[in-house]
Amino acid sequence: KSLVLVVGVGLLVSACGSGGQQSSGSGTGASGSGSGSGSGEKVYVVGTDAAYPPFQMLEADKISGHDIDVMNAIAEAGGFKIEWKNTGWDPLFDGLDKGTVDIGISSITITDKRKEKYDFSDSYFEANQLILVAEDSQVTKLADLKGKKIGVQAATTGEEVVKKAFGDTYQGLMGYDDMPSSVDDFFNGRVDAVVGDNGVLQYYVNKIKDKKFKLIKDDSFEKEYYGIMVKKGNTDALNKINDGLKKIKENGKLQEIYNQYFGSN
Ligand code: ARG
Numbered sequence: 001k002s003l004v005l006v007v008g009v010g011l012l013v014s015a016c017g018s019g020g021q022q023s024s025g026s027g028t029g030a031s032g033s034g035s036g037s038g039s040g041e042k043v044y045v046v047g048t049d050a051a052y053p054p055f056q057m058l059e060a061d062k063i064s065g066h067d068i069d070v071m072n073a074i075a076e077a078g079g080f081k082i083e084w085k086n087t088g089w090d091p092l093f094d095g096l097d098k099g100t101v102d103i104g105i106s107s108i109t110i111t112d113k114r115k116e117k118y119d120f121s122d123s124y125f126e127a128n129q130l131i132l133v134a135e136d137s138q139v140t141k142l143a144d145l146k147g148k149k150i151g152v153q154a155a156t157t158g159e160e161v162v163k164k165a166f167g168d169t170y171q172g173l174m175g176y177d178d179m180p181s182s183v184d185d186f187f188n189g190r191v192d193a194v195v196g197d198n199g200v201l202q203y204y205v206n207k208i209k210d211k212k213f214k215l216i217k218d219d220s221f222e223k224e225y226y227g228i229m230v231k232k233g234n235t236d237a238l239n240k241i242n243d244g245l246k247k248i249k250e251n252g253k254l255q256e257i258y259n260q261y262f263g264s265n
Helices: 009-015 066-078 090-098 157-166 179-187 198-206 235-250 253-262
Strands: 043-048 057-059 062-064 081-086 118-120 125-127 129-134 150-153 173-176 193-197 213-216 224-226 229-231
Touching: 043 066, 043 090, 062 066, 066 081, 066 235, 066 253, 090 229, 125 198, 129 157, 129 198, 150 157, 150 179, 157 173, 157 193, 173 179, 179 193, 179 198, 193 198, 198 213, 229 235, 235 253
Parallel strands: 043 081, 150 173, 150 193
Antiparallel strands: 057 062, 118 229, 125 224, 129 193, 129 213
């Protein structure tokens, strides 16, 4: 977890796995590699965007983080084999469509829109959006950002709340391929604010010694629930996932992983 001891903020952010925006398929066999030949057992390919600390990150070429631990524990409890693939965000959805990825876990919020094309497991995490601004900023709510440049990761619920507030074609909306790039641009002064998931923004703010930034919650931000995603109709994988998830909820493993990354309160 001491992945970043760097002083410079730019370094801090990029150390958490910025860079290769759309880089696909740099597989990091965290567990269950091998095609299962011999036993003939299926190995499920799990895709993720490993640039979302502390949920998914890349440390020395190895994928790690809260969601990685959760998925590994689910596979173990559910009795199935998995293989990790760092797809990036948009390509994760493409991969599920094309069948090159079986399972997606990437702090993915369960939304009605996504449910049209994908099936979700039971939820394993509760989240909400937050706004990152400078500490001396006058902004106290989302509406105060009108006319300002707002960074988001494209095609996320963060982008959605901004579009909902200011319209789909809002000029100030800056969509990035990955989260670290939006945070980088905020620290560089290229955007006035970033809207994103609480766990991730909190992670970045906590890493900064002399806190010149603050996080704001708007009243309109609803509770979001992360789920594990499969292609619509893939009940085989979904049942195994839900079975494993139920077990790690019951035996305390899920809570244990949560505590490890977010403390016990
Ligand atoms: N929870 C948000 C969503 O589902 C953001 C998730 C982004 N995840 C990531 N690994 N970049 O839209």
